[in-house]
Amino acid sequence: MTHPFLDLAPLDAAHFAAIEDRVARLLSTEQDVVIMQGEALLPLEGAIRGTAGPGTTALNVITGPYGQTFGDWLRDCGATVIDLAVPFHTAVTAAQVREAFSGHPSIDFVSLVHAEAATGNTNPVAEIGEVVREHGALFYVDAVASIGAEPVLPDAWGVDLCVIGAQKAMGGPAGVSAVSVSERAWARMAANPRAPRRSYLSLLDWKERWIDGGRKALLHAPAQLEMLALDACVERIEGEGLDVVMARHAAAAAATRAGTLALGGGLEPYVHEAADAAPVATTLRTPPGLDASALVARALAADPALPLAAGGGALAKEMIRVNHYGADASERVVRSCLTALGAALAEQGVPVDTEGARRAVTEAWR
Numbered sequence: 001m002t003h004p005f006l007d008l009a010p011l012d013a014a015h016f017a018a019i020e021d022r023v024a025r026l027l028s029t030e031q032d033v034v035i036m037q038g039e040a041l042l043p044l045e046g047a048i049r050g051t052a053g054p055g056t057t058a059l060n061v062i063t064g065p066y067g068q069t070f071g072d073w074l075r076d077c078g079a080t081v082i083d084l085a086v087p088f089h090t091a092v093t094a095a096q097v098r099e100a101f102s103g104h105p106s107i108d109f110v111s112l113v114h115a116e117a118a119t120g121n122t123n124p125v126a127e128i129g130e131v132v133r134e135h136g137a138l139f140y141v142d143a144v145a146s147i148g149a150e151p152v153l154p155d156a157w158g159v160d161l162c163v164i165g166a167q168k169a170m171g172g173p174a175g176v177s178a179v180s181v182s183e184r185a186w187a188r189m190a191a192n193p194r195a196p197r198r199s200y201l202s203l204l205d206w207k208e209r210w211i212d213g214g215r216k217a218l219l220h221a222p223a224q225l226e227m228l229a230l231d232a233c234v235e236r237i238e239g240e241g242l243d244v245v246m247a248r249h250a251a252a253a254a255a256t257r258a259g260t261l262a263l264g265g266g267l268e269p270y271v272h273e274a275a276d277a278a279p280v281a282t283t284l285r286t287p288p289g290l291d292a293s294a295l296v297a298r299a300l301a302a303d304p305a306l307p308l309a310a311g312g313g314a315l316a317k318e319m320i321r322v323n324h325y326g327a328d329a330s331e332r333v334v335r336s337c338l339t340a341l342g343a344a345l346a347e348q349g350v351p352v353d354t355e356g357a358r359r360a361v362t363e364a365w366r
């Protein structure tokens, strides 16, 4: 008997290249798109190690935990790192980036996380891209949590290295990821003696042995199941329409925000301005004295399938994450999340308006 996961024909080079082209269309990019055979941390790290070195001066924007990680990699590469950290309840502005360039004219690399699922904010990549371009720096963007939830346009925005993963708003697999690479970024890597070569982290290997060879021979056996899942997930997005998928995420964020404000009980959106809030996930701040992890645990005890989580690390006490992405970007899921949080607050003796929250969700969804 054949098994649907196990007895598959090998994924050949032509199919692999076709999946890359499909991902390139999703990004509206003419740049090379390399699909990496691992979770998004693989191209995120590979792109930094490929382009940064002791001669690099990097502006590293920190709006959540990933920015912190990128700074560590950059320092490890020998780069001089200027950290621009903004509080998690807001987004970075293009003016702040411009100011950083004025203070440090040697900046030739900028790393930025587009949207942060972990902190719930989203940054104005298009505006920041203009500033980065004016100064001729290389622009590296983590779009893992924005792709599928809001526009991601590396060519229009002048992004040299744009990393995506399928496991968030795309509703796809976590085991493969992709990066678009500009000519400038390839040139920077080729000139970098420290860029990984003959390594799993190497983007240059894919350039030299896959792209420059006309995409005829793969470097190694691909992650076949994940590649098929990625193909299917982009095909499903094409079928629904990328605009429709993004609108679903925007509606989920707006409805979560409106529902939270109507619920009351001291729960409020963690990101102050709606414009700075990511469509992929909404973070909420618990009132003083109410532990976010405990509240989430109570809500999940009632319905373990809800996409609720407490914030990571020190944020676990005060932050609730509503991860309304992929199939969970639906009115039903958002309504259920607020109902469960309302019940958990009520159990603690906190007065809430759960009916009002449900109505606000329905209204905001329209």
Ligand SMILES: *Cc1c(COP(=O)(O)O)cnc(C)c1O
Residues within 6 Å of the ligand: 039, 040, 041, 066, 113, 115, 116, 117, 118, 142, 144, 145, 165, 167, 168
């Ligand atoms: C989710 C996410 C990633 C990938 O991390 P996982 O925890 O493995 O899903 C990378 N960058 C950002 C900004 C993310 O939100």
